[in-house]
Amino acid sequence: MSSTFADYVRELHFELLPIAVYAVTRDGTFVAGNARLFELLHLTNDTLSANNIQSFYERAADREVLMKAAEERDTIEKQVVPFIVDGKTMSVQVFCRAIRYPQNDVAGFIGALVEVTREHEYLNLLDRHLPAGVYTLDANDTIVRANDGLARLHGFEQAADMEGRNVRDFYEHPETADRMRHQIVADGALIRVKVQLSRRDGQLFPAYVTAIPFVTNGVYTGRGGVIEDRTAELDSETLLQKNEKLLDDIPVGFYSVEVRGDADVVIKCNRAFALIHDYDSVQQILGVDIRRSHYITEESKRFLMELERAARENRPVLNYKLKIRTRTGRIKTIEIDSRPEMDEKKNLIGRTGAIRDVTEEELLRATVDDLTSNVTTLTSDMAAVTKDVDAVLHVFRQTLMQLSLAAQSAESVLAATPDIDEPMPTDSEIEEAIKAPLHEMISGVRTIVAHLTASNVSREDAEQLAAEADTLENYYTRPQPEWRDLWLDGAVIIHSVVARVAPGAVARSIYRPTLAAAQHVGRITALATLRIARDAILAVDTPVAALREYITSGTRAPEPRTRVRLQDRVNIAIRNLSRFASIRRVRIEFDGSGTTYIEAAAGAVTRAIGNLLHNAIKYSWKRDDSRTWIRVVVQTDDTHAIVTFENWGVPISTDEIEQKLLFQLGYRGRLSSDRGRMGTGVGLSDSLRVAEAHDGAIEVQSRPARTGGNLSDFSQPFITTVSLRLALVPKRRKVNQ
Amino acid sequence: MNLKRRVLWIEDSGHNENVALTSPVTHSGRYDMLTVLTATDGLRELARVDYDAIIVDIRIIPGEDPRWIHEYERRGKSDKAARLGLRLLQIVLGQPGDKWKTESVLPSAREPLKYGVLTVEAKESLEAELDQYGVIAYRAKHAGVNKRLLLELIDEVVRNSSRR
Numbered sequence: 004m005s006s007t008f009a010d011y012v013r014e015l016h017f018e019l020l021p022i023a024v025y026a027v028t029r030d031g032t033f034v035a036g037n038a039r040l041f042e043l044l045h046l047t048n049d050t051l052s053a054n055n056i057q058s059f060y061e062r063a064a065d066r067e068v069l070m071k072a073a074e075e076r077d078t079i080e081k082q083v084v085p086f087i088v089d090g091k092t093m094s095v096q097v098f099c100r101a102i103r104y105p106q107n108d109v110a111g112f113i114g115a116l117v118e119v120t121r122e123h124e125y126l127n128l129l130d131r132h133l134p135a136g137v138y139t140l141d142a143n144d145t146i147v148r149a150n151d152g153l154a155r156l157h158g159f160e161q162a163a164d165m166e167g168r169n170v171r172d173f174y175e176h177p178e179t180a181d182r183m184r185h186q187i188v189a190d191g192a193l194i195r196v197k198v199q200l201s202r203r204d205g206q207l208f209p210a211y212v213t214a215i216p217f218v219t220n221g222v223y224t225g226r227g228g229v230i231e232d233r234t235a236e237l238d239s240e241t242l243l244q245k246n247e248k249l250l251d252d253i254p255v256g257f258y259s260v261e262v263r264g265d266a267d268v269v270i271k272c273n274r275a276f277a278l279i280h281d282y283d284s285v286q287q288i289l290g291v292d293i294r295r296s297h298y299i300t301e302e303s304k305r306f307l308m309e310l311e312r313a314a315r316e317n318r319p320v321l322n323y324k325l326k327i328r329t330r331t332g333r334i335k336t337i338e339i340d341s342r343p344e345m346d347e348k349k350n351l352i353g354r355t356g357a358i359r360d361v362t363e364e365e366l367l368r369a370t371v372d373d374l375t376s377n378v379t380t381l382t383s384d385m386a387a388v389t390k391d392v393d394a395v396l397h398v399f400r401q402t403l404m405q406l407s408l409a410a411q412s413a414e415s416v417l418a419a420t421p422d423i424d425e426p427m428p429t430d431s432e433i434e435e436a437i438k439a440p441l442h443e444m445i446s447g448v449r450t451i452v453a454h455l456t457a458s459n460v461s462r463e464d465a466e467q468l469a470a471e472a473d474t475l476e477n478y479y480t481r482p483q484p485e486w487r488d489l490w491l492d493g494a495v496i497i498h499s500v501v502a503r504v505a506p507g508a509v510a511r512s513i514y515r516p517t518l519a520a521a522q523h524v525g526r527i528t529a530l531a532t533l534r535i536a537r538d539a540i541l542a543v544d545t546p547v548a549a550l551r552e553y554i555t556s557g558t559r560a561p562e563p564r565t566r567v568r569l570q571d572r573v574n575i576a577i578r579n580l581s582r583f584a585s586i587r588r589v590r591i592e593f594d595g596s597g598t599t600y601i602e603a604a605a606g607a608v609t610r611a612i613g614n615l616l617h618n619a620i621k622y623s624w625k626r627d628d629s630r631t632w633i634r635v636v637v638q639t640d641d642t643h644a645i646v647t648f649e650n651w652g653v654p655i656s657t658d659e660i661e662q663k664l665l666f667q668l669g670y671r672g673r674l675s676s677d678r679g680r681m682g683t684g685v686g687l688s689d690s691l692r693v694a695e696a697h698d699g700a701i702e703v704q705s706r707p708a709r710t711g712g713n714l715s716d717f718s719q720p721f722i723t724t725v726s727l728r729l730a731l732v733p734k735r736r737k738v739n740q
Numbered sequence: 741m742n743l744k745r746r747v748l749w750i751e752d753s754g755h756n757e758n759v760a761l762t763s764p765v766t767h768s769g770r771y772d773m774l775t776v777l778t779a780t781d782g783l784r785e786l787a788r789v790d791y792d793a794i795i796v797d798i799r800i801i802p803g804e805d806p807r808w809i810h811e812y813e814r815r816g817k818s819d820k821a822a823r824l825g826l827r828l829l830q831i832v833l834g835q836p837g838d839k840w841k842t843e844s845v846l847p848s849a850r851e852p853l854k855y856g857v858l859t860v861e862a863k864e865s866l867e868a869e870l871d872q873y874g875v876i877a878y879r880a881k882h883a884g885v886n887k888r889l890l891l892e893l894i895d896e897v898v899r900n901s902s903r904r
Contacts, residue, residue, distance in 0.1 A: 401757045403883040408760035411887050544883035582884035606864025
């Protein structure tokens, strides 16, 4: 049997154990150690007995505490302590038990060492940075361990400053600490109990305390736990309270309902929810079955089905519109966002969500839908009408061309003997042409009447001839173009009667010249009438074309812009209107030799130029000296090309220019209808639209032609200049034709 | 006696409103002109007879060929929207599309210079397509035109064609 502690230890045979194991005497001298110990403390068999475990403790007190505990309790004590090995600090978990040998005296200690440096570093890190306070109290509520988080909470610089203090010092009411200790012992734990703790400077802060007791052999030995700061949470609660006030103010109803049988009972809501349902307060609506407010049963069923579906799919119901009847009977539409809740048996048990009163929006939407529908119908109708109008105007133009061609044919016969010029005859030309044959016809009729009366062949015919001659003679004395038809009809009657009654009754040499004169009068008047009609056809052709283009502009694809030589466009417009100008005896002066390029929709620009040129021709007066012309000039400034049309004739009043009345669709100039000028009032408006589409404008000036002429005297000729401005490089790329 | 040149005029108003334009053509003594009123008849003629000049109106009616009727309906059922004259030029001189791919017209009908366009439509609205097909002769119909308008256009086409 062994007689010494060393013998005792030797018999234990712990050399091969997989952790560092040692035996030391009471003063700390190593008696034995295994290979792992040697490895950990950098020892060997030879040096072991010359070393003392005390020398490895960084703090000598640690070993004393451990020894004392081990001696007193006869239990295996364990403690993490700092060791220094070869000058390097490490954390070591020490397990230690006192060995009483051979009697009751403590002969030494055996223990084990486990290096926990890394783990301890993690713990230290956690201790330092944990956003909560961690603490250990002994049985007397003295703080034996604290982390940096706890120190921060209480306003200390480091945890050590708190150790050794009694926890009662940190409670707003110290007795609370006592009460908590009792409660912990009684209940086994405290979980997040709200308390008011104080900082080092006496300032209080709200906190949660969580703690578990340490009990050894049924004896309370202290407690450990965590302190959490509630300040931020309370801020949130305050904010929430503020939000609740806000929630009452915003027009969105928040609510929770609980399903009880067939009822959806309101269990929580804000004021807006109550108001939307026409309840005056939250209290009034709490407990109300809100499902009864659903206005249409089928809609309500669909909504509940959608809720169930959403619940099964674990998703909310969003933007669901439902009609409700409020407490006061008003019908409203609400938009619902709701998250349904189900129990474990998949029964709908309630929902939480928000509602919004969208009644007015829905009314507006319905109105807009109606309007859209009406507009669609109207647009469709307009498209049909536009198509019809286009077809009708196309036929008009075809007919105008047909009439013009027919007039040309008739003229070619009637004008075999060119008594009047090819252009539209003037009043004096007609008068001049008609005078001689009219006189000859009337005097011939007088002679025939005398012969008929003398021979008493046909009194009645003689009287008719005499009456016609009287009529024509009356008008002959003051020939007026308006009497063309009168002359024409008179000539036809005279020719008819003379041809019937004169042969056999009157000498051929007498009636033949009269018949020829009647034919002559008829031919000249018919020719004049035809030419005036043809002028009217030509005058109206361009406006009809412009009207057609204007009306159908919305149905055509936008015309792309290309590089356009403006002089070419003017020449095309002049060519198209040359016959009209010729008939009106208007000479168009234009020097087309320049080269002005713009980026433009060629068709639209040609049409605009044509409209303005047509106006210039139409509103020109014949000059006294027979020199009637229109001057067309193309110029440029820095940004625009300008086509200016200058004519001499019909005035435009200042107010019509200043008020831009001329550009209003359908507006006809106040003085524009003189001398039977026809138009549609579309040309200028259309041209302005084209100009504006090319970032341009139309400028109009009208002034008396004679120097010093009165601006209000519209009986005099005016010089009118119309300038079409077109941007050299417009911004938009396409133009509606 | 010189052989008269053959002219085809595809114009739905060729027997009515625009008939006055044919008189100068006849009186010129140079042309033997056939006027057809529809796209169907026009295309049929191009497959049947070699013409020296073919004058096409843009707004023409489809005629009895269901394909032309379909084209007409597909393009808005209006002469203006359908612009079947332009479609006819495309079929003969451009890309005909599947439906007309096998359409046989005489080789002489595939010469763009033999074509002239006489229409109420503004030239600018047709220029892109006419350029694409190579058609250069064009006259606008309006009330200010002379009776010799059609004759002048035919003369131009014949001149262009013979210069080729």
